[in-house]
Amino acid sequence: MAVDMDGGAGYAADEPTAIMYLGQHETQRHTPVTGELLAHAQYVGYDMLTAPITTPHFQSRVLAMLEGHMSTLAESSKPESVPLPLISPLTPVDTDLTPEVSNSSLIAVTSPWIDLASPDPLIAHVSRQVFSLEVAYAAFCGINNVMVHGPVSSEGTMQYARAVLEALGLGPYLQMHVLLPMSGELEQDVSADGTHLAELAREQFITPVDEDEDESEPELYGSWEAWNAIRTMCNYSSRLTIALEIPRQLPSLNLQSRWHSEPIRLLVLPRTSFIRNAKGYPVLAKAHQQYLTRFLRLRFPPWVILSDVGSIPSRDADAVDASRPEPTPAEAAAKANDKPNDPVPHMRYLRHLQQTQPSRPPIERFGQGYQDYLQSPLQPLTDNLESITYEVFEKDPVKYEWYERAVALALKDLREKLGEGVPIVVAVVGAGRGPLVTRVLQASSKTGIAVKCCAVEKNPNAHVLLQRRNATDALWNGQVTVVKSDMRSWPGPTTSNGEVGKVDILVSELLGSFADNELSPECLDGVQHVLHPEHGINIPQSYSAHFTPIATPKLYSDLLSRASTDLNLTVSDKWELPYVVMLHQYDYLSVQPAAEEDARTPDVKEAWSFSHPTSEAILSQASKRAGGTTDAGGWVGGDGSNEHNARSCKFTFNCSDRGICHGLGGYFETVLYASPSGQKVELSTNPVTMDEKSQDMISWFPIFFPLKTPLSLPDNAEMEVSMWRQTDDRKVWYEWIVEVYERVGGKRRKLGMSELHTSRKNGCLM
Structure with a gap:
């Protein structure tokens, strides 16, 4: 049956038809x-x-x-x-x-x-x-x-x-x-x-x-x-x-x-x-x-x-x-002009819609089957990742292309600053299976600027593959120095006369779903001693964590019914852990005022940010505290050497419509490289800026901070969220608490609050 309607462009050839029962x-x-x-x-x-x-x-x-x-x-x-x-x-x-x-x-x-x-x-x-x-x-x-x-x-x-x-x-x-x-x-x-x-x-x-x-x-x-x-x-x-x-x-x-x-x-x-x-x-x-x-x-x-x-x-x-004879051509032509007489037109129309559904965005095709599936965040410092995990990251069509652009831009700026003939040393720290190494070499080839490349990786299994690639990959061609080491204990590249030199560009992909939840700040602080103190460039240069309150009954129900043994946690611990999840069936509770009726943009706040290289004065003070020469000043836990990477924030979200808050959705933005000329290469999972900065990027799902007891919101409520990034010098964890207020007669009245959630017992080990 030919149906006159706009059904969309239809599914791509390699995409299965939408399921409709x-x-x-x-x-x-x-x-x-x-x-x-x-x-x-x-x-x-x-x-x-x-x-x-x-x-x-x-x-x-x-x-x-x-x-x-x-x-x-x-x-x-x-x-x-x-x-x-x-x-x-x-x-x-x-x-x-x-x-x-x-x-x-x-x-x-x-x-x-x-x-x-x-x-x-x-x-x-x-x-x-x-x-x-x-x-x-x-x-x-x-x-x-x-x-x-x-x-x-x-x-x-x-x-x-x-x-x-x-x-x-x-x-x-x-x-x-x-x-x-x-x-x-x-x-x-x-x-x-x-x-x-x-x-x-x-x-x-x-x-x-x-x-x-x-x-x-x-x-x-x-x-x-x-x-x-x-x-x-x-x-x-x-x-x-x-x-x-x-x-x-x-x-x-x-x-x-x-x-x-x-x-x-x-x-x-x-x-x-x-x-x-x-x-x-x-x-x-x-x-x-x-x-x-x-x-x-x-x-x-x-x-x-x-x-x-x-x-x-x-x-x-x-x-x-079925018993009627086949119509003659004249009868068929006459019937074609008649009003349709289909006994099930509504059903056939919906089947037509099913066949002509528009193609899913790349992030949805990539994450098919993982929508709203809770996963514990990676701990790459304490766990050696398997090859399949690296392979998932490497499927991203955007991230590595953007990294290559950032490296190329940095190479041009350094060449202009240092002049011809000065070798540029680039180190990829946390090299994994080597995708960033390949991008560094491609940036070098496309710009015509020669580099000396180092690949530093602590995972002994990935180290084997890096050596193999260096020996067999035509682009690598044996020119990459492969180092088996935790980046924080790597002394730096060795020069031709046997001395330890400095790195001009330090490239890493240590960011997690909340930017800093895989300890990028701690790792990059630890390897900063190899970076040239005057002109050294970090890629990424900075990154920031962002969040917004959401309603997600699906995730709350899953956590409620999930046995604690699924995560090797106690019953209470499962509410104290942020989860990486491809958020799909959820609702933003706080949205920005819309100029158009069909526009709906969430109100996403920046929690905190980090930039690299870190100030030498800050690292010097951290070193003194680690050595015990400076009093910790009441610091609880370790000696306070990582206190400079602790953060906190407090924000108020306006929620116009009543609802239930089940937790916080977390995202990040990063500046890979910003040239003095004004050119900038950025990545984002923030729903407000992701299409502008890195559309179709699939490497990172959002992070979800659950609430053990959902909070009810009336119309025109104010939600106050306090969050902390805490550390005791051995591990890093998050704490979060949510309060709900309403304004009555010009006065602000508290309606409820969550308990303080803390992931300290399951923090990320340094």
Whole structure:
């Protein structure tokens, strides 16, 4: 079918098609979902169907029982002595479901006419019984996925959440999906047939509506707040997710991003979410297409459910089509001008979108499968990395090209300063498998400026490979001096007369996800004695750490459920460690004021920075403290020789929309080299500047500083973050604490604070 729409450029030839599991849902499904119907739906192109757990007969039976009980209460002189009604077990006429192998492709739907959040204890009691009977029977039938409609009223959200928590215990493999609108109410009336129990709540239990309240505009974040209360009550259970209904008109970009960060398992697209194109086909607006693309790029994309877009076409219709003779050319031409008559146009359109998804950015293609996967940071000083780890870094299409540019620029500036005939010594410290050595030699070749190159590496296994490359690589050609040494204890290059010389350019790639978390400052301080004191150049010259508060329920849930043995940590230690992670399903809590409606730029603050070479006065004082000739001045830990590399910061972030803070996302920027002429080569993982400075760089994922207890934020909150880089001269660690404030009547009031988190027990060893 030719569909008229803008679907994007389509996937690159070497990129797999986006994964999209597609289901069909009818709010009023009147025919049983049999194995035959499911097989036919899959033949048509769907992957799954929804199925009501109980029949209208069961609803009638419950309503009749409730009506009888209310009559008994009305006639009784002592209504408090009348026991609560009990619903008898399901009978064959109450449900069409039976245990079947094909049930793995079904999503069971609980009755939409119950009200678990009812203020009337009678209605709530009956609703809980219906809910429990249905969920238990679905679990018995081998159905793993159950969709339940969200709370009718926000006033009873905790009561609703309590019922969901109990239901999760009815089946160990049960996945429960709460159907919620993005904001306001669901697009479609889910109880058009029959009576909703909310209508039967008795007046004495209903809170009168304040006539002065403006109910014309629903609370924008009301639906999200209900979800947050439910999942918090259920302790972020990995078996509790969201079935999110996408409305015809998408809400603000901030609310879209908030929902994107949540564990959405089902994306429900009702018929009203579609528009018609010029040829009469149902299509999604551009904004809806882009939002769908964001979800399809997740590590585990949600299933897409088409709601009330038409019934599954019968097999009889297919048989009639198959029995018809092939049309003549004239008949085919005439039919081509007719209005489309596709029985499943919405489904075919989504399959078309699936095939024409735009290509992923390089960072996403590189990190496929690692989205939101927590990893402990590397400790290259204490651990010898394996070849495969080096190989991952070397796949970066940007970093090494930028390093080569920086070296070339530095060579030109040094040649101009030193004049012709003076040899330029370049040392790559922490050479690994040698990619930076190759780039130094290429920069030398392209600029025509000869260099003497040294490769210093402490890893004995990588040292073997460096020697082999020096002997066999045509570019290296035996001209590289390969040294097996910790850079801090390397005396420097040996000159032709046997003396120890100085290095003109010192090149390293010691930066971690937070710039300094792999001890680049300590390493470069330790090797600075080999750098020429007058004109020596460090590449990088400087780097800075940056962070911003984020909401990431996925990572918090993973840490909550992760056994401490996974990381060889104690239960409490797992919250005290920053993690390297490809942040993917998260939300920025603090964003910059936007000039355009579709722009959303996070507010990212610079925590601290380092520059090299370090001042000789600072290193001299550090040396005196290490030798014991200068009193430590109350320094706790070692002798204070590394105190100059300690840092601290405190920043306030303005958060306009309410939310939950699960931790801090950390990034870095670095100036590899800034020429006196004004030319500058920079790298960045900061989301605000990365596209400008080093777009498509893949070497570093962000770092995540978790909070053991998430902090709630009201609208227009102020979040104050304090962070420290600490050292005791033996190791380096981070400490962080977060406080939340609001302004009321011009005064600032504290609403809460996290505990002090410290990674001291698992710090980076020097």
